[in-house]
Amino acid sequence: MKRNKFWLLGTLILTVTFILSACGNQNSSNSSNKQVLTVATSAEMATLSTTKYSDTTSLEALQNTFEGLYRFNSQNKPVLAGASKVSISSNKKVYTFTLRKNARWSNGDPVTAKDYVFAWRKMVDPTAASPNSQRFESIKNGVAIASGKMASTKLGIKALGTYKLQITLESPISYFSELMTGAPFYPQDEKIVKKYGNQYGTTAKKTVFNGPFVVTNWNGTNLKWNYVKNKKYWDKKAIKLQKVNVQVIKDASTAANLYKTNKLDYAMLTTDYIKQYQKTSGFHSKTIPLIGYMSFNTHRKTTANIHFRKAIAMAFNKESLVKNVLHTGSTLNGIVPKNFAYNTTTGDDYRKDAGNMLTYNLKEAKKQWAEARKELGKRKISIELLTSDTTDSKQIGEYLQSQLETNLPGLSVSLRSIPLKSRLAATTDYDFDIVYGTWQPDYADPVNFISDGGQYHLDDDYNNRNFRNLLNEAATKYATNPTKRWSTLIKAEKQLIKTDAFTAPVYQGGTAYLLKNKVKGLQLSPYGTVLFYRNVSIK
Template identity: 80%
Template sequence: MKKKYFALGIALAAALTLAACGKKSTTTSSKQVLTVATNAEMATLSTTKYSDTTSLEALENTFEGLYRFNAKNKPVLAGAASVKVSQDKKTYTFNLRKNAKWSNGDPVTANDYVFAWRKMVDPKSASPNSQRFQPIKNGTQIAAGKLPVKDLGVKALGKYKLQVTLEAPISYFSELMTGAPFYPQDEKIVNKYGSSYGTSASKTVYNGPFVVKNWNGTNLKWNYVKNPDYWDKKTVSLKKVNVQVVKDASTAANLYKTNKLDYAMLTTDYIQQYKNTAGYHVKTIPLIGYMSFNTHRKTTANVHFRKAIAQAFNKELLVKNVLHAGSPLNGIVPKGFAYNSKTGSDYRSDAGNMLTYNLKAARKQWALAKQELGQRKITIQLLTSDTTDSKQVGEYLQSQLETHLPGLSVNIRSIPLKSRLAATSAYDFDIVYGTWQPDYADPVNFISDGGQYHLDDDYQNANFRKLLNQAATTYATNINQRWKTLIKAEKQLLQKDAFTAPVYQGAMSYLLKAKVKGLQISPYGTVLFYRNVQIK
């Protein structure tokens, strides 16, 4: 199962509402403490099981793979000391850092990567992120149960030498390797705890700049503490990050205003209220809001119903009156994200609009849906997380859909993110609203994944699969032809089948105190990197 639901719980990009401690920090190392708030619970510390942004942020600050992002958000070698690339650009041989250790003192070895990667693609693991291994040799066939996990294109050539083989050359390999699915795991510890691995801070070991402390799997407070065993610990100034779940954005905004927080994510109406405040920032990011349909249920399996839903809500008004930031999204790939390396053109501009707000077209599809379903009145449930932004977007969609599609009733079910993810995985939904941020800067990341629930299992359109395969193999090195092929695949997915309904592209609005230096935002969304933070 390759379902990735990066539900971030909301608009603007708000997976995280962060802030720094109420006590005044100084430049002395003992005071290098940051206190932050996130708007959703953490679900797991296992790289093979995560599908939410809170867990991703924890992993990206406490684990490290072959590459990481530097202070300029460019991929650089991390767990690997050097790399040699074959002439055909399909085989990468890494020499790992011999001084890299796990937080229990175990060395980080090539086998730790082989073990974790094989586990990721093993169908028995049902990882939400196994589709990330499609570029790795045999990754797709193994995840589909057609080949054994030992055939994956990763091999330990020695204790500290790792070989990675691709299906075809890809231009975004180093960016791909920065992602959490490609982190290693300490096999000894994973085997020790079995299914309990990653369910609490004490049942996980780390090889990154920080370790997680005081998370028991369900509590709403935990810490990131500087890792004394990290190979590059001398470059890490921050001693501790205190984290707590704060779902109410107004609470975080008020704490910032009273100087009890150093950083606060702004959502909905708070943008209007605080946009003239010192320290206000806004940044367009490649986070998308979208609706996915449960195609195992009769109503939502109907293509006319999906097309009606996808075109029946005014995206401009959503952005203007509810989100107060961002822009309408009419395709699964956002703007300003991926560019043709030959022409320099933006993918979204080249691909054009796929599903726009079009009331006339929506009502035509609605009539066809009711006719085929044999119903004059239809009631469906819209599932969202219980964050303020998610609920507000859900309520807006409910109002628009009920107003524009006569005979439609929409019931909203808002539950904690962790529960929403579980419900979506179990097909306990009609339509689900969520947000998603990418893993690497290529259109295929959205088209073949994009947070679209159960895409690999439930959307088996032969033309779509053929086009993705051609883009990955036949046209892998033909940049322009690959671009055109991906556009065709997106049109099949959205225009012809409306498997997903794009809603908006997010913008991150936040308040940041001047004393917090070096706080990085992931180039792919709202995840924060604490490695280079200093409190001045």
């Protein structure tokens, strides 16, 4: 399986901006304003297929136009959505859902249990090479199927009737409802997917939707599209917003200037613009469980060298990056961020319990650098750092380039900044030495970062037996023992990050934005900066 998370990876996340359209009379008697929002995002959309996405722009589109068994409500708590009720077995491993009989796809087809079965089986099928297949590890037989040891028909999901769906887990998990809000667990209209084959999800016209909005006017490559209220959505009366216009604008300064001149009602700020606008009315800032990281191509001799990876991971000043470049967020010395997951027994923060794993340590970095050059037989080493072409990604790439070349004598770092869609493809195809990206989680548990976390080709290339055994123990043997499970996950993270430096943590992200009070109900996802339009209205 190939892995190129969006998560992971979209470095666009901190640069989304929103532009309010001109006001006008609406047909509705409830408002004198036209319920239309115009949005500028910093990166292009890659796909509308729930089995293929790995970028934040695509994820935002999916989470506003599709719906699974659960969704987040206005308080960012998971509630039933595509299902009207659920029963849970006494051993907490079997969930039986009753689907809504009035749920429809945007073409009028009913949303049935078979649509979930079809989509999930395709997701775990190794021939589909979905970048999100690892999300099904907690579903019965998910791991065996993804590794090619079992047929996808053995996945723990069954259609017990047209509107009755049963899901069986390998072991009980406390975050099941949160997990089910994620895009990989959405259904697909089997008839439409089979009609378009590999072309499904490549354009708006070759996709159907079951969420509050549908995508229109996206041909697969253009930089403008729309979200339009879905007339077939079962809960359409609750949706106030009629339309969202989306345009890709990669220059963050353009968005900031539009807000300043009252042409923007919501603007996400990045890097220098955070400092510039932090005293502006409507400014908000907070740390979020988003991470920036570097992944290494272990198929190349230099980046496969463990001493080289450790040298890179410890040779840049993280405090300076956060303070002088990002102006938000905090340092990150492990793959799991702080203030994200808490021990259900003690209430302690996971990051505090796990401690630091790869810190800025120039003395140790130079020691590892000397070992790397010795083993590689080179005094001078040249590598390329791949980033997306958004403003913040390029600035972070330039900072890393400067720090690494200064602190590791004999190292030459060239930068390649390309559109996000191209960067994702290059990473999937192993066309990189080191790639910088960002990733945001899907549910509040450390395993989401340790077994995924945007780490490219983790399943394919990191085959450490101890790591795999520890993850398996956490998922099965200690599934109902929070204390043992916690300590086992910490051991797994130490193996992955501290011992093997498979990934280099860079920083924990923050979000900063300007918001005018005429836009009501706009939500940021609880684990990052994906926006939910469902509850938005223009006053």
